[in-house]
Amino acid sequence: MTISTRLNALWEYANPRKFLATTERVLPVLWLLTAVTLIGGLVWGFFFTPDDFRQGSTVKIIYVHVPSAFLATSAWFMMLVTSLVWLIRRHHVSALASRAAAPIGAVMTMIALITGAIWGQPMWGTWWEWDPRLTSFLVLFLFYLGYIALWEAIEDPDTAADLTSVLCLVGSVFAVLSRYAVYFWNQGLHQGASVLRAGAVTGADTTEKVSNVYAYPLLLSMVGFFLLFVALVFYRTGTEIRARRIKALLARERVNG
Amino acid sequence: MIALLKRDLVLALRAGGGFGLGLAFFLIVTVLVPFSVGPQSALLASIAPGVLWLGALLACLLSLDRLLALDWEDGTLDLLATAPLPLESVVTIKALAHWLTTGLPLVLAAPVLGVLLNLPGPGFLWLVVSLALGTPALSVIGTFGAALTVGLKRGGLLLSLLVLPLYMPTLIYGAEVARRGAEGMTLATPLMMLAGISAAVIALLPFASAAVLRVNLR
C-alpha cells in the first residue's frame, strides 16, 4: 500500500458513523492501557524512586508536572491541525475533535500551572514567579479560555467551527509571538526542557539532566498521560458527534412537521 | 474606500463618543493610579511607562464592540459585502478609522498624562514613539476580535477575553520600549520587534478579519 492510499484510508474516519464505530471498539482497550501505564508510571515514580539529594521528595511532582505540560502544548497543536483539516476539507469530525480537545488541554495547562506552583514553593521559595515558562503557560491557558468561550457562544455549529478554527490559527501565531515576547521580557529561573533532549535519557547530557532513575518512570507516566488524552478526546468527540446527531434529527423533525 | 473612511470619521465626530470616550477613560485610569499605589514620585516614575501603556490599551479595547456592531445592526455590513469594495479593505478602513478616532488621540494625550505620573524626561519621546507604533496593531487586532463576535448578542465580554491575549506581545514590546526609554537604556531590539509586529499584523490580519466577517454574514 502506498503512502497516498494509506492517507486516503485515514479520511474514512472523517465519517462520523465510521469514527463512532471504530472508537467504540478501540476505547475499552485504550482505557485499559491508560490505566496500566498511568498507574504504573505514577506508582513507580512516587514510591520506588529515591529522594533527590537536594530537592528531597519534592522532585516526584515531576511525574505529574512534566506530562501535563507536554500535553497542554500538544493539545493545542492537535487543535491547530484539526482546525486546518476542517477549514480545508470540511470534515465535521475534525471540527468536533478540536472542540473536544480544548477543555482537556485547558485542564492539562491548569494542572501544569498548579503543580509548577507547588513545586516552585520549596525550590524557589515562592508560589508564583513571573518566570517565562510559567508565564507562557498562563498565556496559553487564556488562549484556551477564549477558544472554549467562543465555541460556547455561537449557536450555529458550522459557523462556530469556522470562527473557532480561524481563531485557533491566529491564536497559534500570537501564542508563539507571546512566548518569544515573554522570554525577552524576563529570563527565568526555570530549568530548560531536559526530558526530551536526546542526551537526557542516555545520561550523556549536561548536569541539568533528569537522571535515569527518574527518567524511566517519567517516560512511562508521559505515555500514560498521552493515552489518557487520546482516550478522552475519542470519548468526548463521540459525545459531540451524538449531540450533533440529535440536533440534526431534531432539525429534520421540525422541517417534516 | 475614502468615502467609507470619511463616513466613519464623521459618524465618530457626530456621535460624540468617538474621540471623547476613550480619552476620558485614559485620563481617569491614569488619575486613579496614584490613588491606588500612593503619591511617591519615585514609585510613580518607575511604573509610569507601563501604566500609560496599559491605560492606552484598555482605552482602545473600550470602543471595539461598537466598531462593527452598529454597521451589523443597521444592515450596512450586508450592503457593503455586496458592494464592489472587497471586505479586506472594508475591515482595514474600519481599523484605520478606529485608530484615527481612538489610537491617535491616545498617542497625543499620553505625554500630558506622563507629566501627571512624573515620567522621567527622556521617556516622553519614547512613550509617544512606542504608542504611535503599537496602537495601530491594537486597532487591527481589535477589528479581528470585533469581526469574530459581531453576530453575538453579548459579545462585549467575550470580545475582551479573545482580544486581550492577542494584545500581549504588542504590550510587552511597547511597554518595554517606553520603560527603557525612560531609564535611558538601549531599546533597539524591542523597538524593532514592536514595529515588526505592527507591520505584520496590519499586512496579514485583515484577511483573517474579512474571512470571519464573511462567515458571520452568512
Added chain:
Amino acid sequence: MTLTVTDLAIARGGVPVIEGLSFALEPGRALILRGPNGAGKTTLLRTLAGLQPPLSGRIEGAEDRIAYAGHSDGLKPTLSVTENLRFWASVFGGRDIGPALTAFHLDDLADRHAGNLSAGQKRRLGLSRLLVTGRPIWMLDEPTVSLDREAVAMFAAAVRAHLGQGGSALIATHIDLGLEGEVLDVGPYKARPSLDSDFDGGFL
C-alpha cells in the same frame, strides 16, 4: 446578460429550505417571489446576492451585478439624507444622487438627518440607494414595508423605469405592485428531507 439559476438548493441555519429551483431572469423583466413565511425567500435573495453559499446548484450572471436591499436600509441616523446617499453612491462608483432623490421625492428632505425621518421616509431613502448603485439586477426583500400607497406607486414607477432601461428585478413581496412580471412561487420547491441525503456530514 441573463441571470440563470440551475437546480439550486439553499439552507438556512444548516437546514435545507429550498431545493431543485431553476429559473432565468432576462434583462427588462421582473420576477415576483411568492411563498408562505419561512419558505426561504430571504435566504434565496441573500444567496443570489452572494452573502451565503448555496448548498448545491449553479448561479450564473450574478457576480457584481446585483443591488441588494434587505430588511434594514443601512442608514446612519446622524448623517443627512444627502450624506447617506452620497456615501453609497461613492462606494458604488460615484454616480449623481440627484435623480435618485427626485425619483423618491426626497429633495425636500435632503438636509434632514436620517434619524429624524419617519419609517416610510427611511424606506424611501433606502430604496433610492438602488438607483445610485448602477447595478442591473435589483434584489428586493419586502421593499414596500411601511410605505404608504403613494410611495408604493413611486417605487413601482422606479422599478418600471429600471426595467425600461434594460435592468431586471427579483422582488419578494405580498403586495400587487402592478408590474407586468412573472410570479415565482417558491412553495413547491420546499426541501424534502430524505433519509439518504448526506446533509450534515452524514450525522443521520
